[in-house]
Amino acid sequence: MAVYTDVLCPFCGCICDDIVVEVGEDGKITKVKGACAIGRSKIMGHDRMESPAIREDGELRDCSYDEAIKRAAEILADARRPLLYGWSSTVCETDRAGVELAVEIGAIIDNTASVCHGPSILAIQDVGLPSCTLGQIRNRADIVIYWGSNPVFAHPNHMKRYSYLSKGRFTPGGKKDRKMVVVDVRETKSAKLADLFVKVRPGGDFLVFSALRAILRGHEDVVPDEVAGVEKKDLLSLAEMIKNANFIITFFGMGVTHSGARHNNIANAIEFTRAAHLHTKATIMPMRGHYNVNGFNQVCTWLLGYPFSIDLSQGYPWYNPGETGAVDVLVHGECDAALIISSDPASHFPADAVRHLARIPVIQIDPYPNPTTEFADVVIPSAICGVEAEGSVYRMDSVPLRVRKIVDSKFMADEEIIRRILEEVRAIKEKEGE
């Protein structure tokens, strides 16, 4: 038996790095310690996609990697508006190959950010991001605000390792040295643990941020008695807490990015953080979901200048979420072929988008079957990054980390699959050029 310590968990944006994994004589993982339940199940592995396959007469027929890769390349080389989507639960090396493929075929390339924290990215580009690392929060934050996020469910280890419940250098008493504030439209499990819970009417976050900004800037006289279901006195006491704090962190989740004013909510949340700077140190951070959703955005930004939803059809990167996002081009019925990697749009996209996806040729690369497999035309199983393949990833606070390979696998790694498709596409184009 082999024991691996300090293993990184390739599931959520926390990327816990203190996991212990035991591997038996047969090379199979026998035990996972230190991870939360979701992380453990990801590392232990479950039902896999066993073989590459191509759909023929409505049925998936098993085939070789070579055959599946060739068919995928033919579909992509032929397409007039191909979409390459997913990229968040794989490593940056795969994402880099994906960008090369997108450039080669004039595709739209997009990751799951466009359906989760895309709005945050748009806002950050508009107004900047006063942020920090999770380590700073652990060591310094005396006020932790979870706004529209429910870490008890979505990021189980988050509070214990990095925020409210953790003990740090200047917060040795853990939660005794901190106050937790939850702002949400309903009283979640996380809200029940909070020192102050502020209940906002759905869609009202934007108004509350503006009111807090005006108060923090000394204009409480203009603010009415009630703002989006919140009494003015509660806003004043939250502002007072903020003014008296040493270090504030606001974690925001999909409750803010996907309601009401969406990305403008986040721009306003960031401006609220800035207004707090008139009094003390304040920071803000998105609660990113998939472990490497941030990594794709980093890779795209350094290679193409933009973080996601990039249209390369005219030979230069054109970035216009709302037009060039995966959901946009699917709902509008624009794209005529799609490659989906490590993602499941069939479960997470709006019905109109899924309907269009089911009508066009779809290539799927994933370790696991999921509802997208039901209509995929080419299916290519891959190794699990962080367990069977190594690579670079970016944590939710943009700290780069290296996930490891712990066990061997018969499956091809994501990066190799994408590079082989790219080679085939180039070969097809060369032939056409002759």
Add this chain to the structure above:
Amino acid sequence: MRQIVFKLRDGALRSGAAEVPVDVSPLTPDKLFGEGEDEIKSTKVWWGNRQENVERIFEVSVSGDASGAEEVKVVFEGELRKVKRIGYEMSAGEIVAEGSVGMHCGARMRGGRITVNGSADCWAGCEMHGGTLIIEGDAGDNLCACYRGETTGMTGGTVVVKGNAGECIAQYMAGGEITVRGNADMLAGLDMKGGKIVIEGDAVMPGANMSGGEIIVKGKVIDMMPSFKYEETVTIDGEEYKKYRGDFAIGEKKAKGTLLIRS
């Protein structure tokens, strides 16, 4: 007068189960002025990730003569919802679109006149600097706003929307005038610095982060920004309006925007 008609061929944008948009930014009066019929027909347009002769996608007919771009009229016909960038960066002449049009109609235009006899999808009149844009139907989101990363939207020109307008119209607007006969959705005039917006119907959260310019709302305001200060009641054209100043969320010194709401 030289008239150039582009009629979208039936099914020309089909690719399998998809309909791939075509980008017609090269087809403006100023760019086509001086070109012969054959040259016009072989103008390259982007259709998806490949360029095609415009004739493959549109039936083209040309008549009359012009001595300048102002005398060129371009007409688009057929199902135009997947036709993007009509009148993009146009500086003179006239465009008429017979039907509802795709995204970016009249974006970055500097002069001339566009009439859309239907609705216009998102980003119509985006970063517009001059000219006139008339939309007979509704306008989508980001009308007269700016593209991602820019901090100045419309700077000049006149826009009239006879129906309703979508979210975030006139974001970062700095000049020019917009009239919306119907309602404006969330955050009209967000980050506005100058210019004038008249909304004859209702508006949701208008004027957030405003540092200049004027927004007049003749209908109801839904979700009034909590960071505006009531100043006085004024009379315009015989009607009483409540006058607010804002947005105090950006601080008192910068809060130079005016929001007038009919009482």
